[in-house]
Amino acid sequence: MKRNNPVGPPSAKPAFRRNKPGAWLLSQKMMLTAAVIVIMTVGLTMFMVLRLNLRLQRRRTETTLHELGEMVAVNPLVVESFRTGQATPDVEKYLGKLVLNLHDIDVVTLADMNAKRIYHENPRYIGEDFVGGDERAALKGESY
Numbered sequence: 183m184k185r186n187n188p189v190g191p192p193s194a195k196p197a198f199r200r201n202k203p204g205a206w207l208l209s210q211k212m213m214l215t216a217a218v219i220v221i222m223t224v225g226l227t228m229f230m231v232l233r234l235n236l237r238l239q240r241r242r243t244e245t246t247l248h249e250l251g252e253m254v255a256v257n258p259l260v261v262e263s264f265r266t267g268q269a270t271p272d273v274e275k276y277l278g279k280l281v282l283n284l285h286d287i288d289v290v291t292l293a294d295m296n297a298k299r300i301y302h303e304n305p306r307y308i309g310e311d312f313v314g315g316d317e318r319a320a321l322k323g324e325s326y
Contacts, residue, residue, distance in 0.1 A: 246286050248325070254280070260292065267294060269301035269308075277301060295321060 206214075254260055259276055263269045269277075269292065277290045281303060292301035293312035302308050 243286055246284070250280075250284070250287065250290075254290070254292075263292065263300055264294065267300060273301060278303060293317065297321065 254277070257276070259270065259273045263273045273292075277292075281287055281290050289303060290301070291299055291303075291307070291312065293299050297312040297317050299308050299310055299312055
C-alpha cells in the first residue's frame with residue numbers, strides 16, 4: 183500500500199510564491215503603510231496636544247500676572263511707595279517674598295507714571311527707565 187506524501191513529489195512547486203530579490207510583497211507594503219499612518223497620527227496628535235498645552239500655559243501665566251498686578255496695586259504699602267516715589271523696606275520685603283513664593287513669577291518691578299523704576303529685586307535697576315515694550319499702554323491706564 184502506498185502512502186500519500188503530504189509534501190508532494192520533489193518536483194512540485196512550493197505552496198508559496200517566492201519573491202524576487204528586492205521586490206516587496208503586498209503584505210509588506212500594507213504593513214509599512216499601516217506603520218506610517220500610525221506614526222503620522224501619533225505625531226500629529228502629539229503636536230496638537232503640545233500646542234494646546236502651550237496655549238493653556240500662556241493663558242494661565244497671563245491670568246496670574248494680571249491678578250498679581252491687581253493685588254499688588256491695591257496694597258497700601260505699594261500705594262504709599264507710589265506717593266513717595268520710593269519703595270520702603272516693607273514693600274521690598276513684601277515683593278521679595280511674593281517672587282519667592284510664586285513659582286511662575288521671576289521678577290516684580292514697580293514703575294512710576296514716568297516709567298522710572300521705584301522697585302526692582304536688583305537694586306541697581308531702581309531709578310532706571312522701565313523697559314518692557316508694553317509700558318505705554320499701562321501708563322495710559324489700559325489693563326491687559
